[in-house]
Amino acid sequence: MATKLPKVPIVIVGMGWVGGIIAAELTKAGHSVVGLERGKSRNTQDYFHVHDELRYASRYELMQDLSKETVTFRNSDKQRALPMRSYGSFLLGDGLGGAGVHWNGQYYRFLPYDFEIRSKTIERYGAKKIPEGMAIRDWGITYDQLEPYYVKFEQMAGIGGEPTTQPNVGKMSKPFPVGPMKKTPAMKLFEDSAKKLGYHPYVIPSANLTELYKNPDGIERAACQYCGYCERFGCEYGAKSDPVVTVLPVAQKTGKLDLRTHSNVTEILHDGKRAMGVRYVNTPTGEEYIQPADIVILSSYLFSNVRLLLMSKLGKPYDPKTDSGAVGRNYAYQVNGASTNVMYEDREFNMAMGAGALGSSLDDFNGDNFDHADLKFLHGANIRFTQTGLRPIQSQPAPMGTAKWGAEFKKQTLHYANRVLTVAAQGSSMPYRHHYLDLDPEYKDALGQPLIRLTFDFEDQDRELVTYIAGKTKEIADGMGGTKTEIHDSIKQYNIVPYQSTHNTGGTIMGSDPKTSVVNNYLQMWDAENVFICGASAFSHNSGFNPTATVGALAYRAAEGIAKYIAKPGSLV
Amino acid sequence: MADSKKEPPHQPRDESRRKFLKYSGTAIGGVVVGGVIGGLIGANGKNGKTEETPPAQPDTGKPAQAAERDFNQALMFFNQDQFLAAEAAAERIYPKDDSGPGAKELGVAFFIDHQMASSYGLNGREYMSPPFYKSEATQGYQLSFKRRELIALGLDALNTYSNDKLQKAFPDLAPEDQDKVLGDFEKDAVNLKGVPASTFFSYFLNLTIEGVYADPLYGGNKNMGGWRMRNFPGNQMSYTNDIEKDEFVKMEPLSLSDHLEIG
Numbered sequence: 001m002a003t004k005l006p007k008v009p010i011v012i013v014g015m016g017w018v019g020g021i022i023a024a025e026l027t028k029a030g031h032s033v034v035g036l037e038r039g040k041s042r043n044t045q046d047y048f049h050v051h052d053e054l055r056y057a058s059r060y061e062l063m064q065d066l067s068k069e070t071v072t073f074r075n076s077d078k079q080r081a082l083p084m085r086s087y088g089s090f091l092l093g094d095g096l097g098g099a100g101v102h103w104n105g106q107y108y109r110f111l112p113y114d115f116e117i118r119s120k121t122i123e124r125y126g127a128k129k130i131p132e133g134m135a136i137r138d139w140g141i142t143y144d145q146l147e148p149y150y151v152k153f154e155q156m157a158g159i160g161g162e163p164t165t166q167p168n169v170g171k172m173s174k175p176f177p178v179g180p181m182k183k184t185p186a187m188k189l190f191e192d193s194a195k196k197l198g199y200h201p202y203v204i205p206s207a208n209l210t211e212l213y214k215n216p217d218g219i220e221r222a223a224c225q226y227c228g229y230c231e232r233f234g235c236e237y238g239a240k241s242d243p244v245v246t247v248l249p250v251a252q253k254t255g256k257l258d259l260r261t262h263s264n265v266t267e268i269l270h271d272g273k274r275a276m277g278v279r280y281v282n283t284p285t286g287e288e289y290i291q292p293a294d295i296v297i298l299s300s301y302l303f304s305n306v307r308l309l310l311m312s313k314l315g316k317p318y319d320p321k322t323d324s325g326a327v328g329r330n331y332a333y334q335v336n337g338a339s340t341n342v343m344y345e346d347r348e349f350n351m352a353m354g355a356g357a358l359g360s361s362l363d364d365f366n367g368d369n370f371d372h373a374d375l376k377f378l379h380g381a382n383i384r385f386t387q388t389g390l391r392p393i394q395s396q397p398a399p400m401g402t403a404k405w406g407a408e409f410k411k412q413t414l415h416y417a418n419r420v421l422t423v424a425a426q427g428s429s430m431p432y433r434h435h436y437l438d439l440d441p442e443y444k445d446a447l448g449q450p451l452i453r454l455t456f457d458f459e460d461q462d463r464e465l466v467t468y469i470a471g472k473t474k475e476i477a478d479g480m481g482g483t484k485t486e487i488h489d490s491i492k493q494y495n496i497v498p499y500q501s502t503h504n505t506g507g508t509i510m511g512s513d514p515k516t517s518v519v520n521n522y523l524q525m526w527d528a529e530n531v532f533i534c535g536a537s538a539f540s541h542n543s544g545f546n547p548t549a550t551v552g553a554l555a556y557r558a559a560e561g562i563a564k565y566i567a568k569p570g571s572l573v
Numbered sequence: 574m575a576d577s578k579k580e581p582p583h584q585p586r587d588e589s590r591r592k593f594l595k596y597s598g599t600a601i602g603g604v605v606v607g608g609v610i611g612g613l614i615g616a617n618g619k620n621g622k623t624e625e626t627p628p629a630q631p632d633t634g635k636p637a638q639a640a641e642r643d644f645n646q647a648l649m650f651f652n653q654d655q656f657l658a659a660e661a662a663a664e665r666i667y668p669k670d671d672s673g674p675g676a677k678e679l680g681v682a683f684f685i686d687h688q689m690a691s692s693y694g695l696n697g698r699e700y701m702s703p704p705f706y707k708s709e710a711t712q713g714y715q716l717s718f719k720r721r722e723l724i725a726l727g728l729d730a731l732n733t734y735s736n737d738k739l740q741k742a743f744p745d746l747a748p749e750d751q752d753k754v755l756g757d758f759e760k761d762a763v764n765l766k767g768v769p770a771s772t773f774f775s776y777f778l779n780l781t782i783e784g785v786y787a788d789p790l791y792g793g794n795k796n797m798g799g800w801r802m803r804n805f806p807g808n809q810m811s812y813t814n815d816i817e818k819d820e821f822v823k824m825e826p827l828s829l830s831d832h833l834e835i836g
């Protein structure tokens with residue numbers, strides 16, 4: 001029997017960036033919040049021996065334990081979905097801070113175009129430009145509406161970037177609070193080549209602090225040391241902005257956050273119109289608790305957000321056959337795969353040095369910043385050179401066609417270890433009617449509940465995008481003074497085996513139509529006004545950028561909406 | 574501590590972490606949400622140790638020399654034949670050459686043995702619940718075999734296959750013949766009671782690379798020999814002063830053991 005706990009005003013499910021931001025904002029405003037996190041607690045002391053590639057990068061020390069729960073996957077509904085038994089295309093967060101602990105900290109606002117993608121596409125190219133089955137939509141919010149919330153995230157996290165932005169991205173009402181990362185010789189090569197071509201390169205805005213910074217909450221943190229162990233690792237300096245060193249201590253200091261780790265939420269309790277609270281399992285003992293609450297906030301990443309709604313039978317499940325219902329629709333990802341390597345026989349670079357967000361990039365071929373009239377795809381990619389710290393297990397650069405093992409392999413990979421620079425693209429991902437999330441009919445988690453099932457593949461749109469954008473990466477790479485360049489310009493099927501990106505989006509998308517979206521532009525659920533569903537699950541498509549700037553901005557907006565809702569219950573729109 | 578913020582972070586390359594902590598402690602003083610660094614400095618302070626305590630080993634600025642006996646070089650999982658086959662196969666994947674040691678000298682077979690005895694060998698953090706169906710390549714590994722079972726079976730199969738074809742156990746073959754046998758496994762040309770030869774091969778290949786380049790803590794990459802060949806500096810604490818340099822900076826690598834100084 002589940003133990004019923006006393007009712008609380010607000011319960012948050014999942015304590016990553018999104019849960020942390022909302023907890024901080026609401027507790028600062030004087031509201032009491034219960035934060036439920038299925039994983040363990042964390043602090044920077046845990047990273048004493050974090051510079052261990054095997055443990056953190058190859059064995060996924062900080063990520064979700066797949067033996068307890070995973071996702072199932074198939075390329076189309078003609079296949080049987082099978083579990084992702086090991087990692088993997090994406091790496092799921094777990095424990096206090098979630099994936100925010102082991103992210104890179106590359107920070108990009110989305111383009112104004114992203115939020116009105118459908119109307120702007122039709123306006124410029126006509127409705128026929130959108131291919132059959134592609135489910136792009138306006139988001140129900142504009143860039144200008146979201147802009148102040150980006151500023152909030154930037155001030156809190158101490159984002160470092162150039163003082164002015166390029167003309168082809170959204171305007172900023174306030175500059176970044178600190179300056180950009182240091183520029184390496186390789187970044188200069190990239191920028192110089194891009195500038196010669198007339199493009200607009202800039203140093204990637206960074207959540208790895210570029211200098212000692214005190215944020216508006218009074219949190220003071222040290223600068224990044226360019227240690228080269230960033231993506232997949234926690235930062236022992238607290239220099240990488242993550243929830244554990246920024247928003248969570250602020251929430252805790254108010255005394256209003258009741259943070260419960262090892263608390264795995266399994267159900268949203270509701271009467272069809274309102275949520276009454278949540279059910280959760282205390283994982284060490286297996287005991288079940290019911291936590292009644294006035295407001296339920298889901299911030300458990302898209303897979304759990306969608307899974308909890310479907311398991312709890314809250315909201316209308318998406319049906320791809322009839323294109324009706326909303327929960328689970330518009331799954332999108334990130335289309336990588338366009339890149340060009342530059343090899344240098346005459347010089348070596350300090351590739352072991354780096355930081356998660358260190359690099360330069362440009363948006364001349366992102367969004368609708370270039371003419372798509374004669375192209376067979378929409379949107380585009382951020383083209384970048386990053387220097388995140390090359391570690392030897394994960395990367396052995398060598399020319400194409402080099403043997404995978406043996407004397408030649410050894411010789412070439414040692415020779416090229418510090419002689420290859422990669423110009424790569426982070427491509428946008430458009431939603432399709434047949435890309436979606438639902439519950440797996442067969443596979444179960446450790447508690448016996450259904451796994452979430454992912455049905456997804458790359459489309460012609462993605463293949464065309466990769467080929468075109470790869471040509472641009474080559475153009476830039478060719479001007480970087482190397483001995484030789486090698487282009488990668490094609491992708492085939494989506495394959496869940498190699499790591500690609502943990503930028504999964506969609507499933508509980510925002511919009512202005514309750515029939516096709518799950519939440520309004522405050523991330524308030526249409527079908528249950530006291531439920532807020534937050535995170536990248538609200539994205540209707542994914543841009544050619546990392547998502548967390550927009551995830552964070554939307555979390556600030558949701559927090560504001562929740563406070564409004566507390567003052568005056570009802571629909572916020 | 575707090576008044577010296579202006580001092581740039583400074584890390585003499587060859588010095589111990591303890592010294593680095595001292596420097597960076599002054600450099601990043603005033604940290605409110607303390608990282609490990611802040612914590613350690615605090616801990617030192619609490620013990621009243623404002624001066625450095627002498628490190629357990631003489632601080633020569635160089636990583637500790639290999640002890641005369643390496644008690645870590647013993648078997649946790651493989652039998653003798655499996656160990657010898659692993660050692661021979663890993664050496665063909667990553668052979669000794671002019672640039673330096675091969676997998677054998679780097680202790681890679683011990684690394685693999687130890688990994689197979691760990692939770693990784695038992696797929697401890699992977700989803701291993703049934704049912705097991707035949708999969709598409711895009712869906713990844715779907716066998717019920719645990720990693721250590723697959724590796725042991727594959728190593729046994731290397732010997733069986735070599736004996737059948739060339740009348741010798743795998744470690745006794747000439748290097749070219751070993752390469753041919755490995756190539757047959759890689760190409761799935763081997764059919765031994767359903768041993769998934771190419772899956773075994775790719776797992777073994779990954780394990781070998783890991784054994785060459787993982788921190789020496791795990792039994793491979795002996796004396797950081799794998800890192801040295803690549804000029805990989807291991808785990809330094811900071812590159813702030815080097816990151817903008819045009820020239821390639823060679824450093825003596827550091828391993829986790831060099832950082833084992835608990836407040």
Ligand SMILES: Cc1cc2nc3c(=O)[nH]c(=O)nc-3n(C[C@H](O)[C@H](O)[C@H](O)COP(=O)(O)OP(=O)(O)OC[C@H]3O[C@@H](n4cnc5c(N)ncnc54)[C@H](O)[C@@H]3O)c2cc1C
Pocket residue numbers: 013014015016017018019036037038039091092093094095096097098099100101102103104105106107108231232263264265266299300301304356502503534535536546547548549551
């Ligand atoms: C290796 C890597 C690199 C990345 N680099 C970048 C980057 O450079 N730039 C960028 O913008 N983004 C990056 N990202 C993405 C970024 O980390 C995420 O967008 C962000 O952390 C998402 O925050 P979130 O709070 O929505 O979700 P999460 O951080 O995933 O937090 C969700 C939390 O909910 C908990 N939870 C889930 N289900 C339950 C349940 N049933 N009950 C209780 N708790 C639950 C989880 O344990 C987790 O702690 C990266 C991600 C990874 C993995």
Ligand code: SF4
Pocket residue numbers: 208209223224225226227228229230231233234235236237238239240354355356
């Ligand atoms: S690169 Fe910088 S931010 Fe990243 S872990 Fe190292 S010190 Fe921290």
